Amino acid sequence: MNLFRNVVFIAAIAGLVAGVVLACMQAYATVPLILKAEVYEQAGGGHHHAAPAATDTNAMSTAAPAGNAMSSAAPAPAEAAAPAVEDEGWAPADGFERFAFSVVANIVTGIGFALILVAVSEFAGGIGNWRQGVFWGLAGFAVFTLAPGLGLPPELPAMPAADLTQRQIWWWATVAATAAGIGLIAFRKSLPLVILAVLLIIAPHIVGAPQPDSFETPIPEGLHHQFVVAVTVTNLVFWLVLGAIVGVVRGRFTGTATSLRDSFA
Amino acid sequence: MTTASVSLGASVSSQSRVMQLALVALLGIFVVGFVGFSHIDAVHNAAHDYRHSMAFPCH
Numbered sequence: 070m071n072l073f074r075n076v077v078f079i080a081a082i083a084g085l086v087a088g089v090v091l092a093c094m095q096a097y098a099t100v101p102l103i104l105k106a107e108v109y110e111q112a113g114g115g116h117h118h119a120a121p122a123a124t125d126t127n128a129m130s131t132a133a134p135a136g137n138a139m140s141s142a143a144p145a146p147a148e149a150a151a152p153a154v155e156d157e158g159w160a161p162a163d164g165f166e167r168f169a170f171s172v173v174a175n176i177v178t179g180i181g182f183a184l185i186l187v188a189v190s191e192f193a194g195g196i197g198n199w200r201q202g203v204f205w206g207l208a209g210f211a212v213f214t215l216a217p218g219l220g221l222p223p224e225l226p227a228m229p230a231a232d233l234t235q236r237q238i239w240w241w242a243t244v245a246a247t248a249a250g251i252g253l254i255a256f257r258k259s260l261p262l263v264i265l266a267v268l269l270i271i272a273p274h275i276v277g278a279p280q281p282d283s284f285e286t287p288i289p290e291g292l293h294h295q296f297v298v299a300v301t302v303t304n305l306v307f308w309l310v311l312g313a314i315v316g317v318v319r320g321r322f323t324g325t326a327t328s329l330r331d332s333f334a
Numbered sequence: 335m336t337t338a339s340v341s342l343g344a345s346v347s348s349q350s351r352v353m354q355l356a357l358v359a360l361l362g363i364f365v366v367g368f369v370g371f372s373h374i375d376a377v378h379n380a381a382h383d384y385r386h387s388m389a390f391p392c393h
Contacts, residue, residue: 072351072355073354076354076355076358095384095387100387103387158374158376159375159379160376160380161379161380167383170380170381174369174370174384177365178365178369178370178388181361181362181366182362184362184365185359185366186362188359189355192352221389223386223389225386226386228393230392233373233392233393237371240391
């Protein structure tokens with residue numbers, strides 16, 4: 070398992086660094102906006118996770134009363150499938166503890182994304198240097214942020230959303246289809262395959278992401294727009310840093326900067 | 335392929351190489367899935383700001 074160990078090692082270093090960078094950017098760019106949104110959320114009657122407005126209704130009339138009922142009571146019984154024993158369960162205390170858990174989440178998932186990136190890029194010959202890493206990072210950004218973000222824009226607390234599981238399924242399906250499409254465009258030279266790639270990339274958006282019954286929200290439009298920009302930009306930097314560091318570390322690791330030129334074009 | 339297998343995993347057979355890389359990718363998907371997509375309340379709350387900041391489906 071020599072290869073496995075090496076790949077995990079590279080991913081761990083790259084994910085750690087990129088995760089810390091992302092956590093720092095979030096502390097300045099996105100978290101303050103989330104906190105602002107929570108003020109509107111509190112004013113609107115509390116914080117309700119695990120409570121997507123009504124399980125399967127498509128009529129606004131049913132969704133609206135459900136939303137009101139939830140502001141006074143525990144999550145709707147229909148949602149009891151999720152372990153909603155307490156209202157919301159344990160949560161980190163505001164301030165340092167909350168920040169610390171965000172940092173941990175950033176680092177752990179940074180390593181997770183790095184594992185995916187390194188594994189996939191090794192199939193294509195490996196990321197040879199920081200510059201190739203930047204291109205791989207751009208691809209990762211397109212796959213994990215841009216494509217799912219088109220159908221499901223970054224949301225602030227207190228924003229309406231469709232059923233969580235359905236959105237998560239759409240999110241992963243979009244990621245998979247976009248990754249396959251970009252892979253075909255980058256590594257296959259035949260026109261039919263490129264056309265197939267374009268179809269793969271647009272298919273999730275033709276199907277359409279699950280949307281809430283109503284878009285009514287106490288969150289001001291301007292605040293949300295600011296948040297969308299902040300999320301997109303911070304993720305772009307995260308992916309560029311992640312790809313570049315994988316390139317650098319892998320180059321150091323192998324001793325020679327092996328070239329990717331065969332796999333690209 | 336030869337370039338990469340020589341550089342990262344010396345003398346690894348092609349089949350074992352695919353297996354190992356697939357395993358790494360799965361591990362990554364599992365990690366991201368657990369932290370960012372778990373329905374467990376405590377996990378959700380711990381990573382709440384992170385989920386929002388990554389535009390993961392939340393709430």
